[in-house]
Amino acid sequence: KVTLQSQKEYPPDMQSKDKFLIQSTRVAASTDMDEIPPDTFNKEADKVIEEMKLKVVYTLPSGSSDDSGVTSSANRSFKQGGDDLSMLKNASIEEIQTIQRLKDERDNNLQQNQQMQRELDMLRRRRSRKGDAGFSLTFAAFAGIIGLLVGLLMSLIFSSPPATA
Incomplete structure (x- = not known):
């Protein structure tokens, strides 16, 4: 030891x-x-x-729960x-091989998790860039309503007065 x-x-x-x-x-x-x-x-x-x-x-x-x-x-x-x-003090070769295999699987899963996290971040960035490009439908509708109101006001202002008989 x-x-x-x-x-x-x-x-x-x-x-x-x-x-x-x-x-x-x-x-x-x-x-x-x-x-x-x-x-x-x-x-x-x-x-x-x-x-x-x-x-x-x-x-x-042994007997400690902290990282001392x-x-x-x-x-x-x-x-x-x-x-x-060959013998181990407290474990068989099969147990050590199983532990090593599990550690390798864990490391592989962590690596895959990190790769997926990077891909997810990349997709989120792409989506946010696509949302910023061009005009939104709400903005176009708002501009259309303002245009109609301005047109209505102009037609009322510049229209000829009603003819009186």
Whole structure:
């Protein structure tokens, strides 16, 4: 388990792009951890070096409901030499694959949602531009009524007085 220092700002979707590369190889049983030579992980023909990439996953500390800390769990043990199949500390490979698939689906859905939102905004802008172009029917009717009233007034003013007998 690796604990990272608390970040000032968490990623908005709580996803990290950080990864770890874990390498393993066989060494002599008498080798001390502090005495491992630097060329131990050099890839040579007679050496078998296994590699595993781990993604960082942010989780809230257990028993806490606030964002006071971020923990990166690398709860993965891996196959070494002739050992048994890879195992996870608290989850099976199927569970991890399911979680990863669901995260990928969620990310894909978020991306589609953002694309649809952009398209909707673009359509709204187009519609508002079309509404501004030309005269509206209300304006044309109002201008027509004013024209009729002006015409009626002019005909009354300039008409000849009625003939008296």
